[in-house]
Amino acid sequence: MSERAWHSSGAYLLNRLPGRGGLEVTADYLRAYFARPELAPIEESCEAEQVAHARLVDNPYLELSEQELAEFEDADAGQNYKVFLAFRDLLVASKTLEKAYLAIVRGEAGNVPPLFVEQIVHAILASILHGQTDPMRWRAAEVFFRSQNVSAEEGQLMLADEEVVDMFAETGGMGGLGQLVVEAATPLREVELDVLDEDNKQMYWARAERFDTVVDFRFTQPASDAFARVIEHWINHFTGVSVRVQPVQRIDDEKWTWHIGMDATATQLMNKLYEGADLSLEEEVSIIGLFRMDILDQQSVIERARGKPVWLGLAKSAAGKLNMKPQNLLINMPLQRGS
Known part of the structure; x- marks a missing residue:
């Protein structure tokens, strides 16, 4: 149910301060970033990258010098670390996600990648909606941090997650297998995303992490x-x-x-x-x-x-x-x- 929705936001790794204190950044929240594909080393990663990653997992507040990053054989990996560590420093200095977000939107935090901003909004909304039992509010809140595809169909005004729509368009919703079928020009069975309404909205809880439900956004809906x-x-x-x-x-x-x-x-x-x-x-x-x-x-x-x-x-x-x-x-x- 709502207590388990949006686990991927990482909100459960943050400390909820009393009143309007906000979401306090923790070591575990920062540590979770090092499991992401952009930062996690792969088998081919050089020793310098693997050592740096292990040290940061152990201490996510660790400072890495420009020289240490320059030792990465993969320049892209080094750049990813540089960008994230700047973001990490912003979070630590701000102490809460809310203060970091306000610094970003007021232009006081330099250039922060949109993905990081969306992740902050995701976590804050997960906290705001904590205990909210109406799935429609959770789906509506997705609009705050995920781009929507808008279409008018049979008098309805449908909002669907853009990333999910693109995935279905490319693979028919069947991942790598679907991609192979599409490339081979093999007909796919028609795949439709489910439209969330008052009768079926409880299905949202089982799919909250997939962002694959559609809503009719017309007035009075x-x-x-x-x-x-x-x-x-x-x-x-x-x-x-x-x-x-x-x-x-x-x-x-x-x-x-x-x-x-x-x-x-x-x-x-x-x-x-x-x-x-x-x-x-x-x-x-x-x-x-x-x-x-x-x-x-x-x-x-x-x-x-x-x-x-x-x-x-x-x-x-x-x-x-x-x-x-x-x-x-x-x-x-x-x-x-x-x-």
């Missing part, structure tokens, strides 16, 4: 509402501010004051709407979700936006992808400094 609830928890977790978020079909607000695009395309389109410009039909259909957010603690809100809703938007790119930027919900909130 459970996934859209679940996504709104995750937004509420995400904002409260970082800011301590309570908000209420509801899906809407359109924005009718003559006093439109504040909006947040939750991805690059939505930001562009909502800016146009705010400025009074008309959207083309193509732009209109690219919007896949609109939400009204009311900030319940109005004392935390800047004067200009006080008493007014914040409009949120999600949109697909021209390629039909949704790449959410959850940091926008934190850095673009109309909150007073210190909130």
Whole structure:
């Protein structure tokens, strides 16, 4: 059930500090990275790489010099270590994943690979959702850290994990065997991903690590509402501010004051709407979700936006992808400094 969901996030390796203290980075959490394919040595790895790996597994806080990394025969392996160790140093200095994430999204942490950022979000959301028994919220939360393929089918608005869709397209969902069949031009039986709904959503728990369920994200559908609830928890977790978020079909607000695009395309389109410009039909259909957010603690809100809703938007790119930027919900909130 929910207690075992998203084991791959590594959240169970972190210390959950009291209150809003966040997720404290631990040696075990750092150590887990050295089991990843990018860092784990292979049979052909040189002695210098194998020794460095063993030392870091023993002490994940160990400092490796440029000279030690230069001794790796595989330059790519040395670069992987260099990139990860810089990330490791950020986590250690920040003490919690939340502080590290905020440093990254505020531009205070240098260039951090997107994969590491997604892994931080994955772990934080696993902690936020700990004890949550509605599978739809967990599936909706995947949008925060995994790119989605967006398709309109028979009046539905379907979100499917982009990586999983690509895998099915290449192999029919049968891994290496499927790849051989595809390359041989042998017909595959049609493979469809399961659409999660209120009747079958309990299946999610057995497949949570596979990210292979699809949701209908239309207005009034459970996934859209679940996504709104995750937004509420995400904002409260970082800011301590309570908000209420509801899906809407359109924005009718003559006093439109504040909006947040939750991805690059939505930001562009909502800016146009705010400025009074008309959207083309193509732009209109690219919007896949609109939400009204009311900030319940109005004392935390800047004067200009006080008493007014914040409009949120999600949109697909021209390629039909949704790449959410959850940091926008934190850095673009109309909150007073210190909130």
